[in-house]
Amino acid sequence: MRISAINKILITVACSLSAITFVFSQQQPENAGFELWENVGLSVPEPTEWSSIKTSDNGTLNGFAPYVWAQSTNAHSGSYSVNLYNASVLTIVAAGTLTNGQVHSDLNPNNGYVFTNIANAQWNTPFTQKPDSIVFWAKFTPVSGDIAQVKAVLHTGTAKIPDVAQSNWIALAQVDIPNLTSVWTRFSAPFNYFNSNTPQYILFVLSSGGTVAHVGSTAYFDDLELIYNPVELDLTAFMHGPYAGNGLMSTSLNPDLIPLNQPYNTIPWNYGGPESVPFIPNAQVVDWILVELRDAATAEAATAATTIGRQAGFLLNDGSVVGLDGSGRMTFPVMVNQNLFVVLWHRNHLGIMSASPVTEVAGLHTYNFSNTANKIYGGLNGSVQLETDFPGLWGMAGGDGNADGTIDLSDKNSFWSLFVGKDGYLSGDYNLNGQLNNPDKNDIWLGNQGKQCQVPE
Numbered sequence: 001m002r003i004s005a006i007n008k009i010l011i012t013v014a015c016s017l018s019a020i021t022f023v024f025s026q027q028q029p030e031n032a033g034f035e036l037w038e039n040v041g042l043s044v045p046e047p048t049e050w051s052s053i054k055t056s057d058n059g060t061l062n063g064f065a066p067y068v069w070a071q072s073t074n075a076h077s078g079s080y081s082v083n084l085y086n087a088s089v090l091t092i093v094a095a096g097t098l099t100n101g102q103v104h105s106d107l108n109p110n111n112g113y114v115f116t117n118i119a120n121a122q123w124n125t126p127f128t129q130k131p132d133s134i135v136f137w138a139k140f141t142p143v144s145g146d147i148a149q150v151k152a153v154l155h156t157g158t159a160k161i162p163d164v165a166q167s168n169w170i171a172l173a174q175v176d177i178p179n180l181t182s183v184w185t186r187f188s189a190p191f192n193y194f195n196s197n198t199p200q201y202i203l204f205v206l207s208s209g210g211t212v213a214h215v216g217s218t219a220y221f222d223d224l225e226l227i228y229n230p231v232e233l234d235l236t237a238f239m240h241g242p243y244a245g246n247g248l249m250s251t252s253l254n255p256d257l258i259p260l261n262q263p264y265n266t267i268p269w270n271y272g273g274p275e276s277v278p279f280i281p282n283a284q285v286v287d288w289i290l291v292e293l294r295d296a297a298t299a300e301a302a303t304a305a306t307t308i309g310r311q312a313g314f315l316l317n318d319g320s321v322v323g324l325d326g327s328g329r330m331t332f333p334v335m336v337n338q339n340l341f342v343v344l345w346h347r348n349h350l351g352i353m354s355a356s357p358v359t360e361v362a363g364l365h366t367y368n369f370s371n372t373a374n375k376i377y378g379g380l381n382g383s384v385q386l387e388t389d390f391p392g393l394w395g396m397a398g399g400d401g402n403a404d405g406t407i408d409l410s411d412k413n414s415f416w417s418l419f420v421g422k423d424g425y426l427s428g429d430y431n432l433n434g435q436l437n438n439p440d441k442n443d444i445w446l447g448n449q450g451k452q453c454q455v456p457e
C-alpha cells in the first residue's frame with residue numbers, strides 16, 4: 001500500500017467561533033432635536049417622525065381634536081423645540097401629546113393611548129438595542145397639579161402606553177416633571193428592564209398633562225437622547241510562550257514582526273473587525289489578542305451563541321489587555337443582562353474564559369485570569385501554571401499552531417516541523433521570539449500536549 005507523505009492539515013474548529021459581525025453604532029431616536037418639521041395637511045406642521053392627536057387612528061375624532069402642539073423657536077439647541085400644551089374641545093381636556101408611534105384617541109381621554117402600529121412604518125420605530133437611560137431637556141409651566149411626562153418603552157410586537165398588562169414590554173424609562181421648570185433643564189431616567197428579550201421597537205410618549213390634564217399647562221421638549229454606558233475592561237492575563245519570569249513576558253516580536261492589522265480575520269476566529277494601527281503603539285506590546293464578551297447565567301452556559309461583542313487589542317508584557325493606543329482600557333458598547341464572561345483568544349495559545357462572572361465596580365469590569373488557581377475556566381486542562389512558588393501564576397497554554405483548540409501532534413508536524421529555521425510572525429513560533437526552532441517545540445509545545453481549550457463551544 002502506498003502511503004501518501006503529504007501532511008494533511010486539518011483545520012477543525014473545536015472552539016467554534018461565530019462569524020457574526022457586531023454593529024457598534026448606537027441607535028438614537030429620530031429627529032430627537034425637533035429640527036425637522038413636515039406639513040401633514042394640518043394647519044400646524046408636525047415634527048418629522050413624530051405625531052399627535054390629530055393624526056390618530058380614529059379619523060372621525062381627528063377633525064374634532066384640538067391642536068396640542070406647536071413648533072417653537074424657544075429651543076435648547078438648534079432652531080426649534082416642540083411645545084406641548086393642554087387644550088379643550090367641548091368639555092374634554094386633551095393633554096399635549098407627542099409620540100413616535102400613533103395616538104389612539106377616544107372621547108373619554110382615559111381610554112386613549114399611544115401605540116406602536118407595526119402594520120405601518122409611519123407609526124413605528126424599529127429598535128434592537130438596550131440603552132441604559134434616557135436624557136432630554138425640558139421646560140414646564142404646570143396648572144392645577146399637572147405633571148409633564150416622558151416615557152420610553154422598549155418592546156416586541158405590538159405595544160401601547162399606558163398598558164395595565166404591559167404586553168410585550170421589555171423596559172420602561174419614565175420621567176415625571178411635577179414642578180415649574182422655567183429654564184431649560186436636563187432630565188434623565190434609567191431604563192428598568194423587565195426581562196432579557198431583545199427589543200424590536202421603541203415607543204416614546206411626551207406629554208404636558210398628567211392623568212387629569214388641565215387647560216393651560218405648557219411644556220417644551222428638546223434634545224432627546226439615549227445613553228449607553230459601555231463595558232470597560234481591566235483584564236490581566238499571561239501567555240505561556242513568551243513568559244519570561246518575574247511576572248513579565250518578552251516582547252521579541254515588537255515592533256518589526258507584529259502586524260499592523262489585527263490577525264484574527266481568518267479561520268477559526270473569522271473576526272472581521274477593522275482594528276489596525278499605524279505603528280505598534282507601545283514597546284510593552286507582546287502581541288495582538290482577541291477579546292470576546294459573553295452574556296450568560298453561568299460559565300457552563302456561556303457558549304459562543306451568548307457572545308455580545310468582540311474586539312482585538314494588545315496584550316502587554318505585564319499581562320494588561322489594552323486597546324489600540326497601547327495603554328487605554330478596552331470598552332464595549334454593550335449591555336449585560338445576565339453575567340459577563342470574558343474570553344481571550346490568541347493565535348497559537350489555547351483560548352481561555354473567566355471561570356466566574358466579571359463584576360462591575362464603579363463602572364469598571366476587572367478580571368485577573370492569572371493570580372490564583374482556577375480563575376481560568378476548566379483549570380489546567382486548558383491552561384498552564386507559569387509560577388509554582390507562592391502565590392503562583394497561571395496563563396494561556398502555548399503550542400496550538402493550527403488553532404483548533406487542541407495541542408497535539410498536528411501542531412508539531414504541520415506548523416512547526418515544516419517551518420523550522422524560519423523567522424517571522426509564524427504560527428509555530430510558540431515562544432513568540434520571531435524564530436522557529438527547537439525551544440518552541442521542547443519548551444512550549446511538548447509539555448502542553450493533550451491540553452484542550454475549555455471555552456464552552
Ligand SMILES: [Ca+2]
Binds near residue numbers: 033076078222223
Ligand atoms: Ca432643537
Ligand SMILES: [Ca+2]
Binds near residue numbers: 401403405408
Ligand atoms: Ca491544535
Ligand SMILES: [Ca+2]
Binds near residue numbers: 431
Ligand atoms: Ca520561537
